[in-house]
Amino acid sequence: MAIEKRMDFVILGLLSHEPLTGYEIKKRIDKTLKFFWSASFGSIYPTLAQLEKENKVTRLETLERGRDKIIYTITSIGRESLAAWLQLPAEKNELRYELLLKLFFGDNTSTMQSLNQINLFEQKIKSELPYLKGAVKQLESIQDTETAHKYYLLTAKFGVKTYEAYLEWCADTKKILEGDNEKSN
């Protein structure tokens, strides 16, 4: 019943900053939003077509370096729609961690298997954390008047904070499981 099609607003939000092509929207999502949102071409292009029908965006076909491009620009109707959505309370706030699911059922397998899962998770977090920290550092240094950067910084800080918490938990949990593993040897 409630507004659930968040892809509409992800796209409108990105277009509120600057006109973009569908391809560029995908890149922005993968680079900037990926820590808390994702999307595929299969949802981006149809959504853009629908937003155009609703007069929330306008399309401009261009030919750049011999390559066809469709640049989308947000309209005032689109901005109103986005602003209305921003006022509604955030409903979907969910974490879906298969790691935790597998760990929860860890009594059906060996301690080594559980440790293995945690190590994989830990490595992934460790490999992504520097990127997030780099974004925070860069955004803190620029100090421009662009308010969009300020909000980007706040979300990047969320990422750093939670990733650091994950790493602490990984270390704690590994110690516990390793202790158990030795006892059983």
Added chain:
Amino acid sequence: MAIEKRMDFVILGLLSHEPLTGYEIKKRIDKTLKFFWSASFGSIYPTLAQLEKENKVTRLETLERGRDKIIYTITSIGRESLAAWLQLPAEKNELRYELLLKLFFGDNTSTMQSLNQINLFEQKIKSELPYLKGAVKQLESIQDTETAHKYYLLTAKFGVKTYEAYLEWCADTKKILEGDNEKSN
């Protein structure tokens, strides 16, 4: 291509601890797994029917206090299937926070609106944290031989750790936004 139907394994995992009805499975998920997984009746009952066809569970129809019940029990085939899945690396580890999405696009609205969103999130986390902490305390005190409890404790600790990180981030972020808000007055 890969095994994506995780609902199968959530159910098999819960049944690996004890025989349950579909209704009880739903309750277990809502109570114990809700911090990192969720499910509805519309997926639980059809999945149970399918697992029975695959001989991974057996059904026992009973009449308890005049009320019909179907109690499902995991089979050895089911246990093998679960164990095989536990060995595979966890693939889906995603956080989908609409709050962060709305905050990211906060430059399209007032600072007050963004603060409001964060307050709502903070309140929700604060209201859920005591439950998680209670679970940790209880699980730490029992010290029984049930290994399942040990793994439950580890996931509950994950919840406490991340929720505490969220609250720290909320406090930090509110300070920043409140400062900005005063400057603009």
Added chain:
DNA sequence: TGGCTCATGTAATCTGTTACATGATTCT
């Protein structure tokens, strides 16, 4: 007696992904 919990199930719908199709340009 009215509302809550127990209990099972289905149909319609949603929301999105994956895989495919196509082809130009740019980098190495």
Added chain:
DNA sequence: AGAATCATGTAACAGATTACATGAGCCA
């Protein structure tokens, strides 16, 4: 020359939710 990137789009499918349908037992 070949790989990677740029660029748009569709069809099939997946995986799940929501809403509905139904009804009994329990508690205040």
